[in-house]
Amino acid sequence: MNAPMFDDTTSYSLLKTLEDNPSLSQRDLAKRLGVSLGKVNFCLKALIEKGCLKVANFRNSENKLAYAYLLTPQGVEHKALMTVEFLKIKTQEYERLRAEIAELKRESKQVKEVIHG
Numbered sequence: 129m130n131a132p133m134f135d136d137t138t139s140y141s142l143l144k145t146l147e148d149n150p151s152l153s154q155r156d157l158a159k160r161l162g163v164s165l166g167k168v169n170f171c172l173k174a175l176i177e178k179g180c181l182k183v184a185n186f187r188n189s190e191n192k193l194a195y196a197y198l199l200t201p202q203g204v205e206h207k208a209l210m211t212v213e214f215l216k217i218k219t220q221e222y223e224r225l226r227a228e229i230a231e232l233k234r235e236s237k238q239v240k241e242v243i244h245g
Contacts (some may be wrong), residue, residue, distance in 0.1 A: 138171050140161055140214060143180065143199060143207040149197040151186070170198060180206050 141161050145152065154172065158165045175181045180203030184196040199207065 129180065136210060136213075138167060139175060140207065140210045142168070142171055142175065143203060146197045147199055147204075147207065150184075150198050151194065152197075155192070176201070178189070178206075179203070 138161065139161065144159060145160060152160070154165055154168045157172075158168045161168065170204055172181065176183060179200055181197050182200055184198055186196060
């Protein structure tokens with residue numbers, strides 16, 4: 129099953145990474161996020177269209193034209209809202225895992241009692 133090209137996790141990760149590292153290349157972003165270069169390119173274009181990012185040109189040390197991806201005020205707000213939503217989701221995941229671990233510990237204890245009498 130193919131992951132959608134534009135998803136909240138990738139968008140959030142891009143905004144979070146670019147907030148501190150606006151001059152990372154698309155290739156570097158892809159490596160850091162563990163996604164394809166094509167997905168990074170697609171998501172960056174979508175975030176620019178949504179008004180969350182703006183692109184600034186600059187010359188880098190190798191005298192080539194490079195880009196900086198800067199969060200707009202709307203991008204900062206969008207990232208903040210996503211942070212709250214991701215926190216809710218991750219907290220729910222954590223609670224489910226905690227309950228599952230507690231159940232596995234109970235089962236493990238019962239197995240040990242059966243084996244060791």
